[in-house]
Amino acid sequence: MxxxxxxxxxxxxxxxxxxxxxxxxxxxxxxxxxxxxxxxxxxxxxxxxxxxxxxxxxxxxxxxxxxYHFFRREAPGRQVVQVCRAEACQACGGEALLALAERVLGCERHSTRADGAVTLEPVYCLGLCASSPAIQIGERLHARVTPERLQRLLGEAGVAEVAQ
Ligand code: FES
Known part of the structure; x- marks a missing residue:
């Protein structure tokens, strides 16, 4: 680093x-x-x-x-996208969501896209286990996130093309 x-x-x-x-x-x-x-x-x-x-x-x-995974040693991008990888979310497709986020954002997990617009982080429980899989974009939590919804949310956050 x-x-x-x-x-x-x-x-x-x-x-x-x-x-x-x-x-x-x-x-x-x-x-x-x-x-x-x-x-x-x-x-x-x-x-x-x-x-x-x-x-x-x-x-x-x-x-x-x-x-602690929570602490960052480098400044994040202007937007931070967190995808839960803890147990309940894993059981409901959390890993597939994270892989999709990597593709849609053009940025690997634990990294910031070259334009500095977004950082993608796996996290371990966002407190929404009963409504998994969960993600957080900036300060906003989102529960029961489907692949389609993930793409839409990332588009609305201005960090990906808006899904049609
Ligand atoms: S396991 Fe994902 S929110 Fe708790």
Whole structure:
């Protein structure tokens, strides 16, 4: 992975979030969530400051970021499409939906399309197990997604040709 240095503004945001969270018990996960919420990802060059502030090693912080699929190390595309691959959705065609999303978006899972318009991420449970398969586009959850509906939703989100 190529490291793109964070902007001064992004690192200032990280510093402010460190100051806000550093004294919390078990501060690491809430801090990482806050950083990702603010920046869309947890930049690699924020890891040393986070480790120093929480009295952890860089390896410990890096280990947590890479252990949880939720955390991104690179900025996502302008739109994020998440397709659930956990058990209930898998049983209802989740993998086929993800493969279709790759084809329709022209972008592999865990990656951002070359034009920066969209990032495609497999995720592990969106909390809609009883209505699987589920996806999320931006902040919106969608349940019982069929292949036809997936294509339509991606078209409506402006990241794929609108299905006819
Ligand atoms: S398993 Fe897909 S939403 Fe829970």
């Amino acid at each position: 190529k490291l793109i240095p964070s902007s001064v503004q992004d690192l200032a945001t990280v510093s402010a979030l460190i100051a806000e969270h550093r004294d919390w018990p078990g501060a690491l996960l809430p801090l990482l969530h806050a950083v990702q919420e603010a920046l869309g990802h947890v930049p690699d060059d924020a890891v040393p400051a986070i480790a120093r502030a929480l009295n952890l090693s860089r390896a410990e912080v890096h280990g947590v970021i890479t252990y």
